[in-house]
Amino acid sequence: MIARVAVEHRNSYALRCEDGTEIFATLAGKLRYETSQREDLPAVGDFVRVRETVIEEVLPRRTVFLRKAAGDTVEAQVIAANIDTVFVVTGLDGDFNLRRLERYYATARASGAHCAILLNKVDLCDDLDAHVQQVRAIAPGADVVAISALHGDGIDALRPYLITGETVAFVGSSGAGKSTLINRLLGRDRQSTGAVRETDSRGRHTTTHRELLETPSGALLIDTPGLRELQPWVGEDDVDGAFPDIEELAENCRFRDCAHAGEDGCAVQAAIDDGSLDFDRFSNYRKMRKEAAYLERQVDLRAQLDLKAKWKKIHKAMRNVNKRA
Ligand SMILES: Nc1nc2c(ncn2[C@@H]2O[C@H](COP(=O)(O)OP(=O)(O)OP(=O)(O)O)[C@@H](O)[C@H]2O)c(=O)[nH]1
Ligand SMILES: [Mg+2]
Ligand SMILES: [Zn+2]
Structure with a gap:
């Protein structure tokens, strides 16, 4: 059976089956022990092959939004796989930062998905046109849409991206309003939201895990926790x-x-x-x-x-065979 990863838990995965039901599954030993790179393990949005409740294979990804994992290791971390569109969400309050948007734009572009930059909290902004122009200038290939997730302004302009069976990943700093927007599109308060700090508009990392959710019209949304700083995984x-x-x-x-x-x-x-x-x-x-x-x-x-380690293993195995012979 083929299913899709909706949530990664510590030792298991919540999967959405084709008929819309949800099951929990764990990794096959072969996947767990023979995967040399963390980014090759199942992640939100991945299609996987499952037998009973065991994930045996991650199917090749069509698109993938990757960041460099936090810490000193040089590893990619999958933020969302098999996405059609990335919504880069930014607040028009103290969150607004062109340099940060340039990082998100490059990463979204490299994912292979379409990129739209959502300027949220229009209700807090006096000079919207200037902001829109600035963003268009630094992200020439992206769509730019001004909205208010809280009050509903501009939401209709998002309909073209919310196509049945298509997947949209929401990324952006904590407090930008990703979960508020997702709740609006779902038509119910499914995701927790949290007020931002008044002094600098920074969020408090309310969303703590990545999750795939379905709108009433059958579009798939991936909510993600705001990152402290995006380190792009790009060439x-x-x-x-x-x-x-x-x-x-x-x-x-x-x-x-x-x-x-x-x-x-x-x-x-x-x-x-x-x-x-x-x-x-x-x-x-x-x-x-x-x-x-x-x-x-x-x-x-x-x-x-990796190649060296692989050959080392092979040579060791050969020596053992020779010893026995
Ligand atoms: N004024 C205003 N506030 C908004 C708008 N959209 C969201 N907010 C507020 O911004 C705060 C943060 O919203 P969240 O949806 O929790 O932000 P988030 O991007 O999900 O943050 P993390 O989960 O921490 O990554 C909440 O208090 C929202 O009510 C908006 O359009 N206008
Ligand atoms: Mg959130
Ligand atoms: Zn030069």
Whole structure:
């Protein structure tokens, strides 16, 4: 039977079956012990093959929103799998931060899903047009929709994304209003919500686990806990793709391998000087590219180590066979 992961618990998974019923299942030993990378284990939104109440296989993912797992390990963590759309939710209060949105946008873009940026809490914002323009400028491929999850403004503009059988993942910082919006779309207060701190609009991490929920019209929504800081799990090319304006400028630099760090004839530096490229945006691009390069090196290294470990095992097994012979 094929089912879909709705919630990951510590030692089990809640799965939605095709007929809408929910079952609990555990991992087959083979999956548990032979999976070398954490991101290959089942995660919310995954389709899995189950026998009885045992998950035997994770089916290949069509799209996946990944972040770098917290801590010192270089591991990807699956935030949501097999999603059609990512809603990046941001408050128009103290939560609003263009640099943070650039990180979310690059990660959403790299997921393979469509990206929409929802500017929530329009009721708290005096100059909406300026905010919309700013966001359009930093996320050229994303849809931008202004809403109030609490009061209902703009919600109809979300209908085109809420298609029967399609999946939308909600990401964004704590307090942005993800669960408030999900409750509105579900038509009932299913998810807990919590007030933000007045001084800086920060949320209190009310949602504590990722969960797949179904709207009355059959769209699937994935609520996620707000992250303290999103560390994108993306490559250098993904970063470039999220900053097409800078890529385009770079084509006019005199040197092909220009690092935009004071070289003669640097078109990026010229754009910063004449004010057409925001220096903070450029700095964020450079920082994200550096992080992505580091990740790529580490992942290469990890692949090498995995391969080494594998051969070590094989050689050991061969020695044992030879000893017996
Ligand atoms: N004024 C206003 N407040 C809102 C709006 N949407 C949500 N809020 C409030 O913002 C606070 C945080 O909302 P939540 O839905 O809990 O935020 P969240 O993104 O789910 O946060 P975490 O679960 O911690 O990640 C709550 O007090 C909501 O009532 C809105 O459109 N306008
Ligand atoms: Mg929440
Ligand atoms: Zn340059």
